[in-house]
Amino acid sequence: MGDLFESYTMGPEWDEMFAAPALPREEARLLAEALGTVAEAELERRCAEAARSFRDRGITFSLSGEERPFPLDPVPRLIRHDDWRIIEAGVTQRVRALEAFLADAYGQGEVFDDGVVPRSVVLTSKHFHRAAWGIGHPGDPRIHVAGIDLVRGPDGRFLVLEDNLRIPSGVSYVIENRRLMARIFPELFNAQRVRPVAEYPEKLLSALKASARSGGPDPKVVLLTPGIHNPAYSEHVFLARQMGVDLVEGADLRCRDNMVWLRTTKGDQRVDVLYRRVDDEYLDPVHFRPESVLGCPGVLNAARANNVIIANAVGNGVADDKLVCTYVGDMIRYYLGEKPLLESPKTYRLAEPEQMSEALARMDQLVFKPVDGSGGKGLVFGPDAKDSELEQLRRLIHSDPRSWIAQEVIRLSCVPSRTPDGLRPRHVDLRPFAINDGNRIWVMPGGLTRVSQSGESLVVNSSQGGGSKDTWVLTEPPC
């Protein structure tokens, strides 16, 4: 053990690197040894180099209009091969069930008739779009890309917090983080077998091409971005470049004869697949916000005519609704006849009177989340909240119980992370990315690990400050 970990003290949470003070877990032993040989000053120099490299390469996200780097923590996060197998199977299972659910919800609606999910829950979701009803062939994927947010509880088990089936972002950081780690800390990789993540853009491109219904053998894919003011613009550029597809904005597209065309200096080109990073509400002013200039009028009708594939499909947001999310376990049993491999923390549906009174009696122990919030927006942690805040929340919930859920507070697992005071435990989450090409669901071995900014904060999100870690899924050790 080197001096780097000398002053490291474990917290009460599950520590992913240490089993006991100064005793690394088996899979982390090599990494702890290799890191131990790096002197503090050296670590600082290399982190500065990493930050410079990110700045030079323009890998940033914008926060309130300001370009910021997404700081990379130098200590990688390890995931054992057997833990990964559970995550991989669990994420795949979840995506399969959610595909079935979305097809059903925007189709026959058997899930409602069979009483598995109440029709009212879906119809009242802000992200349920009637305009999406009946689009697409049965069996076609709707979730081309999924980002499932996981956390690890105090017992080391992985739990699902939320699904992102609309336009999950962050995958470019996963790939860039790995690239940078291999360049700046090559010695940490020694003797480790880390599964590669670089093939993601290829997998995404072939899934998008495979989804095309129109056109010839070489379908045209474009990436639709809201433009340079979008927080994830640098990711849009990255993916377009890595896939070799055109990065376009709404004004570059036009719809004619129920088809989507890309305007170029050499005339219009037919678009077969629209990988859009624009929200549903802004995608098509004909059906959604009429004032939006980020999308293109008519794309939804073109999709309905099967002349273009919109990826991800319009209307997926209904499954991201946190109240709908509480039914995913039932969906897995209903559609797949399987037992859910990944569980969620115990959740109270405040729209149901008994559950509401139970939750409101324990307000100071639970976390309350708005059903359509993302990125930790609007969260109220009962244990930290003042009485007046809880009172205000109680009134809000009484007036609109459909818009809230309550959950047991999970003490997120920790990984040693670099802070101004040396290495300290910091909370992490994990967002694995899955790609569905219609035949197979592929889960990228790794994912985005976000780190909380302070030791107390249980919110890990780029919009709340904090950074990310390179996530290493280890291969099975040779016997």
Next chain:
Amino acid sequence: MAESLFWVGRYTERADDTARILDVTLHNVLEGSNLDASVVLAELCHTMGIDVPPEGLSPAAVTEALAYSDDGSSSIVASVRSAREAARGVRQAISAELWECLNATHYEMPSAVTKAASMGPHSLFRYTKERAALTAGLADSTMSRDEGWHFLVLGRNLERVDMTARLLLASHHGTGGQQDWATTLRCCSAHEAYLKTYQSPPSARPALEFLLTSRSFPRSIYFALSSAEQAASAALNHNSRHPSQNPALRLLGGARAWLEFSETDALVASLPNALGRLQQACAEASDLLWGASTPQERCSSWASEPIALSRVTHLVSRERQAAETS
């Protein structure tokens, strides 16, 4: 004078290409968990025409041999020094800015190597690439388009043809997986340009087609070869109203025309022969220009004949045996 400038171009390009190839290959060894590091490194040594280092096939040993070592080999450090040595004799013929750039790069090398030892070799590769780009940019923007400049461009492009041919040969012998071709394209900084052109993951046929015959990508063999031909034509003051009587120019032009008008499928089908023919033409042209004396002798012998993959595998097994017995 002309000869020195030819070698300035050639050694600078060699340092640049070596840095690119090493950067991508070493990165892949770290990142790709399903690669056998020693096989990859043995192939690399073979591609670059060096023996397996006596210390073995570790990334450190191979980096030492191909980047840091300064014993007259074709490592990055040695190439940078050779470029500077070649320029020193003709300081009056090149611009002061170009000379300063070559000289400063040479003197910065020890500290760049020291930095690479602590920060990882990538910093050295990046430095080398940046300095090569600066060298090329200064040559283009501060030198008259005289004979000397044309020879510099000729040297740069002949080296580029040779290096790219080596890479293609190595990839062709390799397992031929998708990842291999992505790596090869990255080594030539051609990955993004390739994706833009084909919009599909790299595979053997289109990747070879792109790197052999692309007319718009400056690191393709066709592009480099026709740039070399143009430079040679200008340097040798060739009168375009008559067919050239200069044998070196005739060789380059012939090779370019052959590549330009061959069918891609035929080229791919007999790739080792095709690449051998191009390398041969470049080596012979170089010899014809300068006579097979002093440093260029190394160059033509450098273009060694293709070795079957079995030999690479053999090298690895010998390496392993040595490791086991020790």
